[in-house]
């Protein structure tokens with residue numbers, strides 16, 4: 001049976017050191033990263049990761065530096081071999097692919113966008129953007145023609161004959177994005193692709209990507225250590241700590257029910273009104289009257305709707321159909337920053 005998931009990661013372990021396989025049982029018996037290093041001189045990269053990644057959505061992988069994000073994403077196109085476990089893409093086990101199949105897979109199915117742009121300095125923007133196609137032995141003219149569309153789409157028309165050094169960091173990263181898109185790959189692997197950019201340019205690149213995604217519906221696996229970025233672009237977020245996945249869920253779930261203190265610390269300072277949707281706090285019967293607010297509207301916007309209607313209670317709708325009620329007080333309570341030790345949404349009910 002072919003699963004609905006584009007990528008499935010199953011019981012994945014990665015241990016670095018002279019004899020990684022012999023270390024798996026220690027980790028399975030509960031040994032953590034620091035003990036494995038102290039007692040056995042091995043580095044625990046990934047510890048029993050299980051993650052189902054749906055097609056056509058943005059899956060964010062988030063965590064502090066050293067938590068295992070790059071190690072995880074590199075397993076998806078097998079730049080890294082696991083110590084144990086499986087990686088399944090479109091129902092196919094990546095670890096069973098032979099060299100030809102793997103090369104094909106990397107060129108056509110899963111395109112990688114790197115943090116440091118990885119552009120070739122002695123080639124023009126046009127040549128760099130076409131590179132993913134020319135390595136597939138597609139004739140240069142055709143490759144340039146096909147990639148031109150993406151140069152235009154990322155806003156670089158007119159820069160085709162420039163060299164990377166003549167472009168700003170943000171523009172260079174647009175070339176990286178155009179190159180990945182030009183391959184028509186269904187999966188984009190983006191390892192901290194925007195992390196080296198200045199905040200404004202970074203927000204701008206996020207917008208470029210979200211706009212493209214609305215029409216392209218790629219499966220994007222996006223790594224970041226930045227929570228604001230994760231919440232803005234992720235349909236789903238997985239959080240890693242010391243090689244372990246401590247939580248996976250939608251931005252709503254993570255903000256409303258942080259799995260532990262590590263996640264709680266992460267979300268401490270976010271603007272909850274921009275993340276939480278009224279659907280997460282809807283309850284009871286829809287009131288007889290009041291403004292209608294669709295369930296995926298964020299509280300920031302809902303507060304404006306309810307106050308400009310001079311109402312205290314709103315009708316929460318799902319595709320226009322009334323499904324519940326939400327009050328001004330519900331919204332204000334939900335966006336209040338939780339006190340340390342609070343257990344999540346229950347506190348607000």
Ligand SMILES: Nc1ncnc2c1ncn2[C@@H]1O[C@H](COP(=O)(O)OP(=O)(O)O)[C@@H](O)[C@H]1O
Pocket residue numbers: 016017043044045063064065066067068069070071072
């Ligand atoms: N080739 C390697 N050899 C030894 N340790 C490694 C290697 N690659 C990564 N690690 C270790 O694995 C852990 C996870 O690294 P990485 O996946 O790069 O984290 P992140 O991308 O989240 O910053 C870190 O402790 C790192 O030092």
Ligand SMILES: [Mg+2]
Pocket residue numbers: 069070071192
């Ligand atoms: Mg990394």
